[in-house]
Amino acid sequence: MKKKEPTFLNLVTTLFVATFVSSASLGFVYEVTKGPKARAELNKKIEAIRNVVPEFDSSPFDDKTERCQNERCITLYPVKKAGEVVGTAVESWTQQGFGGEIKLMVGFLPDGTIYDVEVLDHKETPGLGDKIDRKKSDFTRQFQNKNPGAFSLTVKKDGGSVDAITAATISSRAFCNAVQRAYDVYRKESSH
Amino acid sequence: MMSIERSRAISIWKNFTKGFLRENPVFVLVLGICPTLGVTTSAVNGLGMGLAATFVLVMSNMVVSLIKSLVPDDVRIPCFIVVIASFVTIVDLVMSAYTPALHAQLGLFLPLIVVNCIILGRAEAYASKNPVWLSVIDGLSMGLGFTFALTLLGGVRELLGSGAVFGHKFITGDGILVFILAPGAFIVLGYMIALVRLVNKTD
Numbered sequence: 001m002k003k004k005e006p007t008f009l010n011l012v013t014t015l016f017v018a019t020f021v022s023s024a025s026l027g028f029v030y031e032v033t034k035g036p037k038a039r040a041e042l043n044k045k046i047e048a049i050r051n052v053v054p055e056f057d058s059s060p061f062d063d064k065t066e067r068c069q070n071e072r073c074i075t076l077y078p079v080k081k082a083g084e085v086v087g088t089a090v091e092s093w094t095q096q097g098f099g100g101e102i103k104l105m106v107g108f109l110p111d112g113t114i115y116d117v118e119v120l121d122h123k124e125t126p127g128l129g130d131k132i133d134r135k136k137s138d139f140t141r142q143f144q145n146k147n148p149g150a151f152s153l154t155v156k157k158d159g160g161s162v163d164a165i166t167a168a169t170i171s172s173r174a175f176c177n178a179v180q181r182a183y184d185v186y187r188k189e190s191s192h
Numbered sequence: 193m194m195s196i197e198r199s200r201a202i203s204i205w206k207n208f209t210k211g212f213l214r215e216n217p218v219f220v221l222v223l224g225i226c227p228t229l230g231v232t233t234s235a236v237n238g239l240g241m242g243l244a245a246t247f248v249l250v251m252s253n254m255v256v257s258l259i260k261s262l263v264p265d266d267v268r269i270p271c272f273i274v275v276i277a278s279f280v281t282i283v284d285l286v287m288s289a290y291t292p293a294l295h296a297q298l299g300l301f302l303p304l305i306v307v308n309c310i311i312l313g314r315a316e317a318y319a320s321k322n323p324v325w326l327s328v329i330d331g332l333s334m335g336l337g338f339t340f341a342l343t344l345l346g347g348v349r350e351l352l353g354s355g356a357v358f359g360h361k362f363i364t365g366d367g368i369l370v371f372i373l374a375p376g377a378f379i380v381l382g383y384m385i386a387l388v389r390l391v392n393k394t395d
Binding site: 004005006010011014015018019022025026029030033034036037040041044121123125126127128167 | 233234259261262263264265266267270271274275277278281282285286288289290292296299353354366367369372373
């Protein structure tokens with residue numbers, strides 16, 4: 001078959017058809033994957049909440065509240081068992097990570113004690129800073145059952161109580177910063 | 193008659209195997225180095241990235257070969273890019289919906305498949321001049337060669353850097369950390385290119 005003549009009309013129609021077909025198929029795939037994508041994200045969040053607070057039987061999304069400052073929000077998910085609040089999962093963040101933003105889910109018991117912490121999202125260096133993820137090391141375990149009222153959320157190098165990850169002090173500091181932010185918001189909320 | 197069929201089969205086989213060593217996109221053509229160095233911190237990451245790129249490569253080679261006579265030469269590059277970008281976005285959407293964990297790991301590098309030189313390179317150098325089925329084989333060959341290179345690179349870096357094979361750790365503590373970091377990628381890639389050149393020379 002001979003190549004098409006490069007007339008102006010041919011060029012324009014070719015480009016139009018190519019972009020039209022491509023955008024139509026993308027729209028179709030987007031519609032198909034929209035549902036599963038939202039479900040996957042929701043499941044991930046519920047799983048994270050389940051990991052950082054004691055057992056509960058309520059839906060954490062029913063009672064969630066958001067506290068926003070400078071367009072950045074911190075979300076609190078109080079969870080209940082038999083109608084009684086047994087803990088609160090706080091979705092917190094920090095910009096001080098070695099690779100930028102770190103997102104955490106921090107679980108508090110009603111008295112302000114940390115139940116557990118889980119990393120939702122991070123871009124820390126693999127093999128070093130990514131040890132903030134509990135799948136990679138025991139770093140987060142030292143926060144369990146500690147009350148930030150008595151347990152200073154800064155690394156030992158800076159005079160605090162936290163054992164930093166070897167060769168990843170910046171990531172450790174950022175982690176503490178995000179936990180502290182979660183605690184501050186939680187304190188302010190629960191004192192009302 | 194028989195011999196023609198046989199020589200055809202041999203040339204198809206050669207067309208298919210060229211991507212692994214003789215014309216390996218990473219080790220010999222040295223294309224697509226940005227994702228190669230970026231994602232290969234573990235074997236699984238390399239494998240996932242490789243397979244995603246293979247899918248895009250096969251599909252884009254097929255479509256480019258199908259539309260090659262409909263597209264005037266003057267606008268062929270934008271048309272090819274649109275085709276490639278569409279498939280990349282499809283892969284991105286599908287992976288974020290069905291394999292969210294792997295999608296989160298590959299992160300930024302997935303949309304970057306669009307600018308992976310291998311894909312536009314094969315579209316321009318091969319698919320736009322050859323029949324559809326040969327282009328599909330070419331895409332498969334190059335894609336699997338890319339996957340092979342990435343998995344190998346990721347495997348070696350993971351082995352040396354964190355003492356693990358496909359995520360299963362067999363030492364306690366850390367490995368030689370530099371291999372997980374960016375310089376390690378260059379070091380391992382350098383040795384591998386040398387090795388593949390040696391193998392290709394003796395063949």
